[in-house]
Amino acid sequence: MTLPLIGIPSDVYDIGINPFHCVGEKYIAAVARAAHGLPLLIPSFGPGPDIPPPAELFDLDALVDALDGLLVTGSPSNVEPHHYGGDPSRPGTHHDPQRDAITLPLIRRALAEGLPVLAICRGIQELNVALGGTLHQLVHEVEGLADHRGPPNEPRDVKYAPAHEVTLTSGGALARLSGMQTWRVNSLHEQGIDRLADGLAIEARAPDGMIEAVRVKDAKAFALGVQWHPEWRFWDDRLSTALFAEFGTAAAERSRARSSRVVHGRVA
Numbered sequence: 001m002t003l004p005l006i007g008i009p010s011d012v013y014d015i016g017i018n019p020f021h022c023v024g025e026k027y028i029a030a031v032a033r034a035a036h037g038l039p040l041l042i043p044s045f046g047p048g049p050d051i052p053p054p055a056e057l058f059d060l061d062a063l064v065d066a067l068d069g070l071l072v073t074g075s076p077s078n079v080e081p082h083h084y085g086g087d088p089s090r091p092g093t094h095h096d097p098q099r100d101a102i103t104l105p106l107i108r109r110a111l112a113e114g115l116p117v118l119a120i121c122r123g124i125q126e127l128n129v130a131l132g133g134t135l136h137q138l139v140h141e142v143e144g145l146a147d148h149r150g151p152p153n154e155p156r157d158v159k160y161a162p163a164h165e166v167t168l169t170s171g172g173a174l175a176r177l178s179g180m181q182t183w184r185v186n187s188l189h190e191q192g193i194d195r196l197a198d199g200l201a202i203e204a205r206a207p208d209g210m211i212e213a214v215r216v217k218d219a220k221a222f223a224l225g226v227q228w229h230p231e232w233r234f235w236d237d238r239l240s241t242a243l244f245a246e247f248g249t250a251a252a253e254r255s256r257a258r259s260s261r262v263v264h265g266r267v268a
Contacts, residue, residue: 002259004068004251006037009106010044011075012098019050027073027120030231034241035248037069046101060102060109068258069251070110072103074121074229078191084134093137104130114220116250118243124214124225125191131216133197138190139210146208148227150188160232163187166204166212173215173224174203177242185212185228192227200225222250 008031010021021043031039045051045058064070077096081089083104089095103123107130110117119127125135140147150159162184168175175181183204193211196202203224204213216223224247230240 002255003036003038004248004255005040005066006031006035006069006071006248006251007040007042007063007067008071008073009042009099009103011073011077012044012048012096019048024073026229026231027071030234030244031071031248034231034234034244035069035071035251037248037251039071040067042102042106044096044099044102046098048098051098060106061113064106064109064113064115067110067115068255069116069118069247070106071247072107072117072119072123072126072225073231074123074188075099077122078137079122079125079129079135081135081137084129086134086137089137100126107131111216111219111223114254116222116247116254117216117219117224118222118247119225120231121189121227121229122191124227125189125193127214127216127225128193128197128200131197131199133193133200134195136192136194139192140190144208145192145210146206148187148189148192148206148210150186159188160186160229164206166206166228168204168213169202172201172203173246174213174226174239174243177246178239180239183239185226186232187228189227221254222247 008023010023012019023041028039031037077094080095103126136142139145163186165182165184200214201217203215206212213226230243234240
């Protein structure tokens, strides 16, 4: 059986004197072990100091056609506010313009072509921006909203521990997958959804009203975003396991459909 090919866009980090394209191991492991897919790390070839023109070094349409799923991960970086008409970022804010340049058009093309999409943390923010929504740059400074950042200077087990409940939308995908009305999730984000894109529907909210999960309304296939990190110890959380399993099933269905088209094309 051929594993579905699931693309994961990279972050760009300076390590020493050189930029590296990287993806966190926990996302790769969740794709391989929970979604039962073959992870493909996608370089973020947006404009950068070491990338000569043209900035996009591969055809995004060809990439989408070759993939069976797209996982858009979390990241320490924030989406640059000019992508959604926001105020300039405060000095010292970590951005990744090369990632923005790839993920935003890639998300739009993936959805247009019916590619299954799972967007996590920064990913749900990119999903919202890609479809025309806006973001709070500093959620903890917005009146009425809580501090959704993780505790500083703590080990990973503490940072990624459940932090608050979310209320799941009745009749939504997450309510169906969990069989519950609420779920406890971790929380490690500074940015968050402000104005929801027209093409998205709310799947979960935090107690302060913060949008914590969305689905694409008219998606041709699985297309969900969550603000928390289901990839962290997914095997210990029933909703996380179910979420990745459903994403993987959708990717496997696309893989079988692509294989069928290739076979029939050869026969014809």
